[in-house]
Amino acid sequence: MPPPLLTVSVKLPGRRIKVAHPAPGGPARPDELLPFMYAVDNAVIAVGVAQQRAQGRTITCSKGCDTCCRAQPVPVTPAETLALTRRVQAMPAAQQARVRTRFADGVARLRQAGLFDTLMRDEPTTSPQQALAVTATYFGLGLACPFLEDGACSIHADRPFVCRQYLVTSPATLCADPLSAPVAVVPMPLRPVGAMLKAATAVAGRPQLTVPLMLALVYAERHHDELQHTADARKTLTAWLENL
Ligand code: SF4
Numbered sequence: 001m002p003p004p005l006l007t008v009s010v011k012l013p014g015r016r017i018k019v020a021h022p023a024p025g026g027p028a029r030p031d032e033l034l035p036f037m038y039a040v041d042n043a044v045i046a047v048g049v050a051q052q053r054a055q056g057r058t059i060t061c062s063k064g065c066d067t068c069c070r071a072q073p074v075p076v077t078p079a080e081t082l083a084l085t086r087r088v089q090a091m092p093a094a095q096q097a098r099v100r101t102r103f104a105d106g107v108a109r110l111r112q113a114g115l116f117d118t119l120m121r122d123e124p125t126t127s128p129q130q131a132l133a134v135t136a137t138y139f140g141l142g143l144a145c146p147f148l149e150d151g152a153c154s155i156h157a158d159r160p161f162v163c164r165q166y167l168v169t170s171p172a173t174l175c176a177d178p179l180s181a182p183v184a185v186v187p188m189p190l191r192p193v194g195a196m197l198k199a200a201t202a203v204a205g206r207p208q209l210t211v212p213l214m215l216a217l218v219y220a221e222r223h224h225d226e227l228q229h230t231a232d233a234r235k236t237l238t239a240w241l242e243n244l
Contacts, residue, residue, distance in 0.1 A: 030079035075210035102146035195243035
């Protein structure tokens with residue numbers, strides 16, 4: 001049985017939007033609520049894009065442009081690390097082997113570069129300067145996302161919040177090095193990642209922080225038990241909506 005349809009009214013600056021999408025009831029893990037949250041996020045993003053277009057700006061992102069997928073750390077929430085792990089587990093064997101190899105290679109490069117412990121949040125960064133240096137080193141490695149296949153996202157419908165929200169109106173080539181280039185990112189009306197971290201913290205019983213997508217599989221394995229925690233689905237969704 002598919003989950004029942006849930007309709008919510010989401011408050012944006014100056015307006016409200018209604019979103020209807022299936023959502024589980026009863027006890028649920030935070031990752032099980034992601035399809036509903038992504039549907040809300042898509043509707044919010046559509047508003048952000050419409051605002052840009054109304055101001056005469058053009059979104060330069062398009063299918064076939066993979067610049068941002070080839071260098072950026074792509075922070076994902078812990079719940080998304082589990083969702084991505086399950087997505088990989090569901091892939092046909094040959095594709096799964098390819099994707100797992102890319103993840104393993106990327107993790108090895110991060111270990112060699114001395115970034116693994118910091119990015120896994122085992123060793124907190126001690127200053128904004130250190131955090132910036134870590135990000136700059138990450139960009140320098142030029143790690144392509146393991147889900148990138150033939151220049152396109154192979155998990156497009158299930159891509160994380162950050163991938164959905166990252167849209168630009170500046171030339172796409174600048175996205176290869178946004179630390180030193182003036183990238184014009186489309187401002188989005190709401191912040192679903194921070195809201196998810198807050199909502200999931202209550203479920204996990206421990207502060208939830210983002211990690212780079214490249215570490216998703218190792219993070220989900222290391223935090224397996226914590227990511228299995230459940231709470232009332234409606235309560236978690238309400239917390240998420242209130243923190244958007
Ligand atoms: S998940 Fe998809 S959209 Fe996101 S970085 Fe990877 S390939 Fe790009």
